Amino acid sequence: MPELPEVEMARRLLEEKALHRRIIAIEIRDGRILNSVSAQDLQRALAGRQLSSAIRHGKRLFLQIDSGLWLALHLGLTGWPVFLAESGAEPRHTRLRIDFEDGAALAFDDLRIFGEVGLTESPQAFLSQRGIGPDALQMEREAFLAAMSGRKGKIKPALLDQGLIAGLGNLYADEALFQSGICPQARCLKRERLEGLFCTIQEVLRTSLACNADFEKLPDSYLLPHRHPDGTCPRDGAALKKIKIAGRTSYYCPLHQKE
Numbered sequence: 001m002p003e004l005p006e007v008e009m010a011r012r013l014l015e016e017k018a019l020h021r022r023i024i025a026i027e028i029r030d031g032r033i034l035n036s037v038s039a040q041d042l043q044r045a046l047a048g049r050q051l052s053s054a055i056r057h058g059k060r061l062f063l064q065i066d067s068g069l070w071l072a073l074h075l076g077l078t079g080w081p082v083f084l085a086e087s088g089a090e091p092r093h094t095r096l097r098i099d100f101e102d103g104a105a106l107a108f109d110d111l112r113i114f115g116e117v118g119l120t121e122s123p124q125a126f127l128s129q130r131g132i133g134p135d136a137l138q139m140e141r142e143a144f145l146a147a148m149s150g151r152k153g154k155i156k157p158a159l160l161d162q163g164l165i166a167g168l169g170n171l172y173a174d175e176a177l178f179q180s181g182i183c184p185q186a187r188c189l190k191r192e193r194l195e196g197l198f199c200t201i202q203e204v205l206r207t208s209l210a211c212n213a214d215f216e217k218l219p220d221s222y223l224l225p226h227r228h229p230d231g232t233c234p235r236d237g238a239a240l241k242k243i244k245i246a247g248r249t250s251y252y253c254p255l256h257q258k259e
């Protein structure tokens with residue numbers, strides 16, 4: 001599932017390729033992709049318009065339409081925007097296609113259709129209606145400490161709670177805990193440990209972005225390239241442990257992420 005770094009890569013692609021081109025046609029191939037908008041309203045909002053900016057908040061993307069409205073995108077599990085140069089081959093699971101006047105097109109590919117396309121007048125209102133908290137990369141340290149301290153539950157589900165911090169998913173939460181030496185089952189972390197975790201989250205996300213969200217390019221000291229059932233800790237060689245926490249598979253090192 002795309003997490004903050006992957007969604008940011010999608011944003012950069014959209015910003016580079018899809019802006020400032022006049023839209024001449026919108027084809028909705030599968031209405032299940034639409035979220036609180038009819039095909040007709042979406043077509044009306046986009047026809048003859050251009051996209052003018054692309055922003056990201058957590059795992060959400062917003063494309064501004066030059067009318068002032070915004071297209072709200074969520075990639076879900078398998079969604080991905082694909083830019084097609086003139087007569088480019090369309091991806092197999094295209095659920096929505098936008099054609100531009102110059103012959104290029106934008107396809108929204110989504111095998112499993114957990115992605116969403118909607119319209120909003122304000123990204124801010126959209127986010128607050130859905131209870132989505134501050135973006136992990138924009139969040140202030142004090143806000144993070146306030147959100148995480150005094151909680152009785154395990155730390156990992158709190159990191160996955162998009163209402164507390166938006167953008168982390170299962171993989172980057174595991175990585176941040178691994179780099180911080182914190183067990184995903186840890187509870188009631190002291191302030192210094194939370195401060196360390198906050199800095200590590202920033203560092204992990206920025207490192208991934210610097211690698212274009214490509215796991216193969218991450219430093220070898222990272223968990224993600226080793227995060228599989230036979231994986232060993234790149235720091236101390238211990239066999240990684242795999243457990244379920246709140247229904248999600250977590251990997252951690254029992255040696256340096258002690259409970």
Ligand SMILES: [Zn+2]
Binds near residue numbers: 233235236237253255
């Ligand atoms: Zn270790």
